[in-house]
Amino acid sequence: MKKSLAVIVSGAMLLLAACGGGSNQASGEKKEKTVTIGITQIVEHPSLDAAREGFIEALKDAGYEEGKNLKIDYQNAQGDMNNNASIAQKFVSDKNDLILAIATASAQAAVQATKDIPVLFTAITDPVGAELVQSMEKPGGNATGTTDTHPDAIKNTIAAIKTFIPGVKKVGIIYNNGEPNSVVNVKNAKEALEAEGLEAVETTISASSEVKQAAESMVGRVDALYIPKDNTVVAALESVITVANDKDIPMFVGEGDSVKRGAFASYGLDYHDLGYTTGKMAVEILKGKKPADIPVGYPENLELVVNKKAAEEEGITLTEDMLKDAKIVGE
Structure with a gap:
């Protein structure tokens, strides 16, 4: 009986020791915060x-x-x-x-x-x-x-319109005037157009579903299109691209990703x-x-992005001199 009791006590102590060792190990582990x-x-x-x-x-x-x-x-x-x-x-x-x-x-x-x-x-x-x-x-x-x-992005893109489209006079701008960012971009674009001796023709929309109709309203009224960094319009960019391609209207945009999607050119980041x-x-x-x-950060670099396929679709004649500093997409 005494022997059995000793075995039980010994076993219990071993069990406690094992539990204690596990507890110490667990407490020693530091779980990383998610x-x-x-x-x-x-x-x-x-x-x-x-x-x-x-x-x-x-x-x-x-x-x-x-x-x-x-x-x-x-x-x-x-x-x-x-x-x-x-x-x-x-x-x-x-x-x-x-x-x-x-x-x-x-x-x-x-x-x-x-x-x-x-x-x-x-x-x-x-x-x-x-x-x-x-x-x-x-x-x-x-x-x-x-x-x-980038302080030079819009100015450079507007200047490129005159470089690529000789004889251009009127530039159509489609944007959502409910987007504060678009209002600022369009203001800057109009100032850049004026400095280049070009006339802005504006059309405003309030939803992406209105974008195609707005693009169609530009046909016969403008020599080129400029689409600023407007989230509502860019979300439906293919609608504008379709009209630009069908009617041979050169299409310039506010950022390079839209050029990859089928617009003609932009100075972007x-x-x-x-x-x-x-x-x-x-x-x-x-x-x-x-x-x-932490100061607000700026984009460090700008590059001219040109879509060669879009140039063909929109009736734009390109020369080697025009493309010497450009990143080419759509080949």
Whole structure:
């Protein structure tokens, strides 16, 4: 009986020791915190998608990877402002660690929804004018990010219209005047057109479903088209491209991704790189830096992008001299 009791006691002690050892091992392991980032995007189109992909790639390169230590909640408003506001409010109620807002309307909704959660923005035309930051150098609040406005982009693209289209006089502009970014872009485009001695012919829309009709209204009234960085129009860009190709209207745009889709030419930037730069800002913030202390970033490089297939479709004659500094797509 005594022997049996000793065996039982000995076994119990071994069991306790084993449990204790497991407990110590578990307590010694440090579980890495999962970071949650909400991404709000006003509408789908290649430039904004590329910015989002670049952002996620920068996080991955810094060691933040989905399924391991990173959770991403991506929401697209599909151009609906009510959805846009609801997405921002959802991210705040979910207490995300950080919010990425892609395009001006998304950024405005996010900044209005929270003063506590860090907000990063990208693909923004005028962060100060949109009241997202106090200044480009010193943002001041809980938001910072990157702008897609290079000071020479619109001016160079408008100048290219005269280079590629001899005798051009009137340039049609289609845009949504409800987008603050578009209003700024069109203002700058009109100033550049005036400086080149060209006349702007404007048509405004409020939804992507109106884009084709707006393009058709330009036929016979303009010598070329200029589509600014307008999310509503770019989301339905193929409608404009169809009209431009059918009616031989040279089509210039505000960014390079639209040239890849079938527009003729633009001085643009790489939105993937812009998103990547924003992602590096996110890493700084996740490591403790305040958005207020991170200046707004600019695109560093501009390049002339020309679509040779679009040139054929739109009746444009190209020379070697015209293309000497261009990146060629659509061959």
